[in-house]
Amino acid sequence: MKKLKYIGITIVTLILLGLAFYGFMGGFKQVAVSRESFGQTEIYYSTHKGAYENIGKSWESFQKDWESIGITDCDSLAIYLDSPDTEPSKLRSVLGCRLDGLSAEQKKQVSAKFKTFSIPKMNGLSASFPFKNFLSYFIAPTKVYPKFQEILIAESAVTSVAIEIYGGSSKSVDTIGFFMPVGVSRETFKSLEDAFQ
Incomplete structure:
Protein backbone atom coordinates (compact mmCIF):
# COMPACT_ATOMS: atom_id res chain seq x y z
CA MET A 1 0.00 0.00 0.00
CA GLN A 30 -3.20 34.08 -24.11
CA VAL A 31 -1.95 35.18 -27.51
CA ALA A 32 -2.97 38.70 -28.53
CA VAL A 33 -3.27 39.25 -32.28
CA SER A 34 -3.02 42.77 -33.70
CA ARG A 35 -3.17 44.35 -37.16
CA GLU A 36 0.18 45.71 -38.19
CA SER A 37 2.34 46.63 -41.14
CA PHE A 38 5.56 44.78 -41.97
CA GLY A 39 8.41 45.72 -44.29
CA GLN A 40 9.87 46.98 -46.45
CA THR A 41 12.81 44.76 -45.49
CA GLU A 42 15.67 43.51 -47.60
CA ILE A 43 17.21 40.19 -46.64
CA TYR A 44 19.89 37.80 -47.80
CA TYR A 45 18.89 34.21 -47.44
CA SER A 46 19.41 30.48 -47.63
CA THR A 47 16.80 27.77 -48.08
CA HIS A 48 15.64 24.71 -46.19
CA LYS A 49 13.48 21.97 -47.65
CA GLY A 50 12.04 19.31 -45.42
CA ALA A 51 10.62 18.81 -41.94
CA TYR A 52 10.73 21.82 -39.62
CA GLU A 53 12.43 19.80 -36.86
CA ASN A 54 15.53 19.59 -39.07
CA ILE A 55 15.72 23.32 -39.76
CA GLY A 56 18.40 23.81 -37.08
CA LYS A 57 21.04 22.13 -39.27
CA SER A 58 20.21 24.47 -42.14
CA TRP A 59 20.52 27.48 -39.81
CA GLU A 60 23.94 26.25 -38.65
CA SER A 61 25.12 25.89 -42.24
CA PHE A 62 23.74 29.34 -43.15
CA GLN A 63 25.47 30.88 -40.13
CA LYS A 64 28.82 29.37 -41.07
CA ASP A 65 28.42 30.87 -44.54
CA TRP A 66 27.77 34.43 -43.36
CA GLU A 67 30.40 34.21 -40.66
CA SER A 68 32.90 33.13 -43.34
CA ILE A 69 32.69 36.61 -44.89
CA GLY A 70 33.18 38.39 -41.57
CA ILE A 71 29.60 39.07 -40.52
CA THR A 72 29.19 38.58 -36.78
CA ASP A 73 25.46 39.13 -36.27
CA CYS A 74 22.29 38.20 -38.11
CA ASP A 75 19.01 40.00 -37.45
CA SER A 76 17.15 36.84 -38.34
CA LEU A 77 13.76 35.83 -39.63
CA ALA A 78 12.26 32.94 -41.56
CA ILE A 79 9.60 32.85 -44.27
CA TYR A 80 7.52 29.69 -44.39
CA LEU A 81 6.13 29.07 -47.86
CA ASP A 82 3.93 26.04 -47.18
CA SER A 83 1.15 25.22 -44.75
CA PRO A 84 2.03 22.81 -41.91
CA ASP A 85 -0.20 20.08 -43.39
CA THR A 86 2.14 19.82 -46.40
CA GLU A 87 4.04 16.54 -46.65
CA PRO A 88 7.11 17.12 -44.40
CA SER A 89 9.63 16.32 -47.14
CA LYS A 90 8.11 19.06 -49.33
CA LEU A 91 8.01 21.89 -46.77
CA ARG A 92 9.96 24.96 -47.92
CA SER A 93 11.46 27.55 -45.58
CA VAL A 94 13.57 30.62 -46.29
CA LEU A 95 16.16 31.50 -43.64
CA GLY A 96 17.03 35.17 -43.78
CA CYS A 97 19.12 37.94 -42.26
CA ARG A 98 18.26 41.61 -42.67
CA LEU A 99 20.68 43.74 -44.65
CA ASP A 100 19.96 46.74 -42.40
CA GLY A 101 22.97 47.73 -40.33
CA LEU A 102 25.59 46.23 -42.64
CA SER A 103 28.31 48.40 -44.13
CA ALA A 104 28.47 49.02 -47.87
CA GLU A 105 31.40 46.58 -48.11
CA GLN A 106 29.53 43.89 -46.19
CA LYS A 107 26.47 44.34 -48.41
CA LYS A 108 28.71 43.89 -51.44
CA GLN A 109 30.16 40.67 -50.01
CA VAL A 110 26.71 39.38 -49.10
CA SER A 111 25.35 40.07 -52.59
CA ALA A 112 28.24 38.12 -54.10
CA LYS A 113 27.63 35.07 -51.88
CA PHE A 114 23.86 34.97 -51.25
CA LYS A 115 20.59 35.58 -53.01
CA THR A 116 18.70 38.61 -51.73
CA PHE A 117 15.00 39.41 -51.52
CA SER A 118 13.06 42.55 -50.73
CA ILE A 119 10.03 41.90 -48.55
CA PRO A 120 7.52 44.57 -49.58
CA LYS A 121 5.52 46.62 -47.12
CA MET A 122 2.47 44.54 -46.22
CA ASN A 123 -0.46 44.69 -43.84
CA GLY A 124 -1.45 41.63 -41.88
CA LEU A 125 -1.83 39.81 -38.60
CA SER A 126 0.88 40.10 -35.97
CA ALA A 127 1.57 38.45 -32.63
CA SER A 128 4.48 37.74 -30.30
CA PHE A 129 5.37 34.95 -27.92
CA PRO A 130 7.90 34.85 -25.06
CA PHE A 131 11.22 33.20 -25.84
CA LYS A 132 12.67 31.13 -23.00
CA ASN A 133 14.86 28.55 -24.72
CA PHE A 134 14.98 26.49 -27.92
CA LEU A 135 11.72 24.73 -26.98
CA SER A 136 9.96 28.05 -27.52
CA TYR A 137 10.45 27.54 -31.27
CA PHE A 138 8.17 24.49 -31.03
CA ILE A 139 5.61 25.72 -28.48
CA ALA A 140 5.07 29.22 -29.89
CA PRO A 141 3.67 28.15 -33.30
CA THR A 142 1.14 25.83 -31.63
CA LYS A 143 -0.20 28.84 -29.70
CA VAL A 144 0.00 31.58 -32.36
CA TYR A 145 -1.07 29.99 -35.64
CA PRO A 146 -4.44 28.66 -34.41
CA LYS A 147 -5.28 32.26 -33.38
CA PHE A 148 -4.28 33.53 -36.82
CA GLN A 149 -6.35 30.78 -38.43
CA GLU A 150 -9.45 31.70 -36.40
CA ILE A 151 -9.29 35.28 -37.70
CA LEU A 152 -8.56 34.27 -41.29
CA ILE A 153 -11.53 31.89 -41.33
CA ALA A 154 -13.89 34.35 -39.61
CA GLU A 155 -13.02 37.08 -42.11
CA SER A 156 -12.66 34.80 -45.17
CA ALA A 157 -9.22 36.38 -45.52
CA VAL A 158 -6.39 34.91 -47.56
CA THR A 159 -2.73 34.75 -46.61
CA SER A 160 0.25 33.70 -48.70
CA VAL A 161 3.14 32.97 -46.29
CA ALA A 162 4.05 33.05 -42.62
CA ILE A 163 6.98 35.07 -41.29
CA GLU A 164 8.69 34.48 -37.96
CA ILE A 165 11.03 37.14 -36.57
CA TYR A 166 13.77 35.93 -34.24
CA GLY A 167 16.04 38.96 -33.77
CA GLY A 168 19.80 39.32 -33.47
CA SER A 169 21.92 36.20 -33.18
CA SER A 170 24.51 37.84 -30.93
CA LYS A 171 22.00 39.46 -28.56
CA SER A 172 19.60 37.85 -26.13
CA VAL A 173 16.00 38.08 -27.29
CA ASP A 174 12.88 37.74 -25.18
CA THR A 175 10.19 37.32 -27.83
CA ILE A 176 9.54 35.61 -31.14
CA GLY A 177 7.50 37.67 -33.58
CA PHE A 178 4.91 36.25 -35.97
CA PHE A 179 3.40 37.91 -39.03
CA MET A 180 0.96 36.75 -41.70
CA PRO A 181 0.28 39.09 -44.62
CA VAL A 182 -3.38 39.43 -45.57
CA GLY A 183 -4.48 40.00 -49.16
CA VAL A 184 -0.93 39.77 -50.53
CA SER A 185 -0.57 37.78 -53.74
CA ARG A 186 1.50 34.60 -53.67
CA GLU A 187 3.21 35.96 -56.79
CA THR A 188 5.03 38.42 -54.50
CA PHE A 189 7.12 35.52 -53.20
CA LYS A 190 7.65 33.75 -56.55
CA SER A 191 11.42 34.39 -56.61
CA LEU A 192 11.69 32.61 -53.25
CA GLU A 193 9.78 29.63 -54.61
CA ASP A 194 12.04 29.62 -57.68
CA ALA A 195 15.07 29.35 -55.38
CA PHE A 196 14.02 25.76 -54.63
CA GLN A 197 14.11 24.66 -58.26
Whole structure:
Protein backbone atom coordinates (compact mmCIF):
# COMPACT_ATOMS: atom_id res chain seq x y z
CA MET A 1 0.00 0.00 0.00
CA LYS A 2 2.83 2.39 0.86
CA LYS A 3 4.45 1.61 -2.48
CA LEU A 4 1.28 2.61 -4.33
CA LYS A 5 1.09 5.80 -2.29
CA TYR A 6 4.68 6.73 -3.23
CA ILE A 7 4.00 5.96 -6.90
CA GLY A 8 0.91 8.17 -6.77
CA ILE A 9 2.81 11.03 -5.13
CA THR A 10 5.60 10.70 -7.72
CA ILE A 11 3.14 10.80 -10.61
CA VAL A 12 1.33 13.85 -9.20
CA THR A 13 4.66 15.59 -8.57
CA LEU A 14 5.81 14.93 -12.17
CA ILE A 15 2.51 16.23 -13.53
CA LEU A 16 2.76 19.40 -11.42
CA LEU A 17 6.37 19.93 -12.49
CA GLY A 18 5.35 19.44 -16.14
CA LEU A 19 2.52 21.95 -15.80
CA ALA A 20 4.82 24.43 -14.06
CA PHE A 21 7.39 24.10 -16.83
CA TYR A 22 4.73 24.48 -19.51
CA GLY A 23 3.51 27.62 -17.73
CA PHE A 24 7.08 28.94 -17.54
CA MET A 25 7.42 28.39 -21.29
CA GLY A 26 4.29 30.49 -21.87
CA GLY A 27 2.02 27.55 -22.60
CA PHE A 28 -0.91 29.08 -20.72
CA LYS A 29 -0.33 32.57 -22.11
CA GLN A 30 -3.20 34.08 -24.11
CA VAL A 31 -1.95 35.18 -27.51
CA ALA A 32 -2.97 38.70 -28.53
CA VAL A 33 -3.27 39.25 -32.28
CA SER A 34 -3.02 42.77 -33.70
CA ARG A 35 -3.17 44.35 -37.16
CA GLU A 36 0.18 45.71 -38.19
CA SER A 37 2.34 46.63 -41.14
CA PHE A 38 5.56 44.78 -41.97
CA GLY A 39 8.41 45.72 -44.29
CA GLN A 40 9.87 46.98 -46.45
CA THR A 41 12.81 44.76 -45.49
CA GLU A 42 15.67 43.51 -47.60
CA ILE A 43 17.21 40.19 -46.64
CA TYR A 44 19.89 37.80 -47.80
CA TYR A 45 18.89 34.21 -47.44
CA SER A 46 19.41 30.48 -47.63
CA THR A 47 16.80 27.77 -48.08
CA HIS A 48 15.64 24.71 -46.19
CA LYS A 49 13.48 21.97 -47.65
CA GLY A 50 12.04 19.31 -45.42
CA ALA A 51 10.62 18.81 -41.94
CA TYR A 52 10.73 21.82 -39.62
CA GLU A 53 12.43 19.80 -36.86
CA ASN A 54 15.53 19.59 -39.07
CA ILE A 55 15.72 23.32 -39.76
CA GLY A 56 18.40 23.81 -37.08
CA LYS A 57 21.04 22.13 -39.27
CA SER A 58 20.21 24.47 -42.14
CA TRP A 59 20.52 27.48 -39.81
CA GLU A 60 23.94 26.25 -38.65
CA SER A 61 25.12 25.89 -42.24
CA PHE A 62 23.74 29.34 -43.15
CA GLN A 63 25.47 30.88 -40.13
CA LYS A 64 28.82 29.37 -41.07
CA ASP A 65 28.42 30.87 -44.54
CA TRP A 66 27.77 34.43 -43.36
CA GLU A 67 30.40 34.21 -40.66
CA SER A 68 32.90 33.13 -43.34
CA ILE A 69 32.69 36.61 -44.89
CA GLY A 70 33.18 38.39 -41.57
CA ILE A 71 29.60 39.07 -40.52
CA THR A 72 29.19 38.58 -36.78
CA ASP A 73 25.46 39.13 -36.27
CA CYS A 74 22.29 38.20 -38.11
CA ASP A 75 19.01 40.00 -37.45
CA SER A 76 17.15 36.84 -38.34
CA LEU A 77 13.76 35.83 -39.63
CA ALA A 78 12.26 32.94 -41.56
CA ILE A 79 9.60 32.85 -44.27
CA TYR A 80 7.52 29.69 -44.39
CA LEU A 81 6.13 29.07 -47.86
CA ASP A 82 3.93 26.04 -47.18
CA SER A 83 1.15 25.22 -44.75
CA PRO A 84 2.03 22.81 -41.91
CA ASP A 85 -0.20 20.08 -43.39
CA THR A 86 2.14 19.82 -46.40
CA GLU A 87 4.04 16.54 -46.65
CA PRO A 88 7.11 17.12 -44.40
CA SER A 89 9.63 16.32 -47.14
CA LYS A 90 8.11 19.06 -49.33
CA LEU A 91 8.01 21.89 -46.77
CA ARG A 92 9.96 24.96 -47.92
CA SER A 93 11.46 27.55 -45.58
CA VAL A 94 13.57 30.62 -46.29
CA LEU A 95 16.16 31.50 -43.64
CA GLY A 96 17.03 35.17 -43.78
CA CYS A 97 19.12 37.94 -42.26
CA ARG A 98 18.26 41.61 -42.67
CA LEU A 99 20.68 43.74 -44.65
CA ASP A 100 19.96 46.74 -42.40
CA GLY A 101 22.97 47.73 -40.33
CA LEU A 102 25.59 46.23 -42.64
CA SER A 103 28.31 48.40 -44.13
CA ALA A 104 28.47 49.02 -47.87
CA GLU A 105 31.40 46.58 -48.11
CA GLN A 106 29.53 43.89 -46.19
CA LYS A 107 26.47 44.34 -48.41
CA LYS A 108 28.71 43.89 -51.44
CA GLN A 109 30.16 40.67 -50.01
CA VAL A 110 26.71 39.38 -49.10
CA SER A 111 25.35 40.07 -52.59
CA ALA A 112 28.24 38.12 -54.10
CA LYS A 113 27.63 35.07 -51.88
CA PHE A 114 23.86 34.97 -51.25
CA LYS A 115 20.59 35.58 -53.01
CA THR A 116 18.70 38.61 -51.73
CA PHE A 117 15.00 39.41 -51.52
CA SER A 118 13.06 42.55 -50.73
CA ILE A 119 10.03 41.90 -48.55
CA PRO A 120 7.52 44.57 -49.58
CA LYS A 121 5.52 46.62 -47.12
CA MET A 122 2.47 44.54 -46.22
CA ASN A 123 -0.46 44.69 -43.84
CA GLY A 124 -1.45 41.63 -41.88
CA LEU A 125 -1.83 39.81 -38.60
CA SER A 126 0.88 40.10 -35.97
CA ALA A 127 1.57 38.45 -32.63
CA SER A 128 4.48 37.74 -30.30
CA PHE A 129 5.37 34.95 -27.92
CA PRO A 130 7.90 34.85 -25.06
CA PHE A 131 11.22 33.20 -25.84
CA LYS A 132 12.67 31.13 -23.00
CA ASN A 133 14.86 28.55 -24.72
CA PHE A 134 14.98 26.49 -27.92
CA LEU A 135 11.72 24.73 -26.98
CA SER A 136 9.96 28.05 -27.52
CA TYR A 137 10.45 27.54 -31.27
CA PHE A 138 8.17 24.49 -31.03
CA ILE A 139 5.61 25.72 -28.48
CA ALA A 140 5.07 29.22 -29.89
CA PRO A 141 3.67 28.15 -33.30
CA THR A 142 1.14 25.83 -31.63
CA LYS A 143 -0.20 28.84 -29.70
CA VAL A 144 0.00 31.58 -32.36
CA TYR A 145 -1.07 29.99 -35.64
CA PRO A 146 -4.44 28.66 -34.41
CA LYS A 147 -5.28 32.26 -33.38
CA PHE A 148 -4.28 33.53 -36.82
CA GLN A 149 -6.35 30.78 -38.43
CA GLU A 150 -9.45 31.70 -36.40
CA ILE A 151 -9.29 35.28 -37.70
CA LEU A 152 -8.56 34.27 -41.29
CA ILE A 153 -11.53 31.89 -41.33
CA ALA A 154 -13.89 34.35 -39.61
CA GLU A 155 -13.02 37.08 -42.11
CA SER A 156 -12.66 34.80 -45.17
CA ALA A 157 -9.22 36.38 -45.52
CA VAL A 158 -6.39 34.91 -47.56
CA THR A 159 -2.73 34.75 -46.61
CA SER A 160 0.25 33.70 -48.70
CA VAL A 161 3.14 32.97 -46.29
CA ALA A 162 4.05 33.05 -42.62
CA ILE A 163 6.98 35.07 -41.29
CA GLU A 164 8.69 34.48 -37.96
CA ILE A 165 11.03 37.14 -36.57
CA TYR A 166 13.77 35.93 -34.24
CA GLY A 167 16.04 38.96 -33.77
CA GLY A 168 19.80 39.32 -33.47
CA SER A 169 21.92 36.20 -33.18
CA SER A 170 24.51 37.84 -30.93
CA LYS A 171 22.00 39.46 -28.56
CA SER A 172 19.60 37.85 -26.13
CA VAL A 173 16.00 38.08 -27.29
CA ASP A 174 12.88 37.74 -25.18
CA THR A 175 10.19 37.32 -27.83
CA ILE A 176 9.54 35.61 -31.14
CA GLY A 177 7.50 37.67 -33.58
CA PHE A 178 4.91 36.25 -35.97
CA PHE A 179 3.40 37.91 -39.03
CA MET A 180 0.96 36.75 -41.70
CA PRO A 181 0.28 39.09 -44.62
CA VAL A 182 -3.38 39.43 -45.57
CA GLY A 183 -4.48 40.00 -49.16
CA VAL A 184 -0.93 39.77 -50.53
CA SER A 185 -0.57 37.78 -53.74
CA ARG A 186 1.50 34.60 -53.67
CA GLU A 187 3.21 35.96 -56.79
CA THR A 188 5.03 38.42 -54.50
CA PHE A 189 7.12 35.52 -53.20
CA LYS A 190 7.65 33.75 -56.55
CA SER A 191 11.42 34.39 -56.61
CA LEU A 192 11.69 32.61 -53.25
CA GLU A 193 9.78 29.63 -54.61
CA ASP A 194 12.04 29.62 -57.68
CA ALA A 195 15.07 29.35 -55.38
CA PHE A 196 14.02 25.76 -54.63
CA GLN A 197 14.11 24.66 -58.26
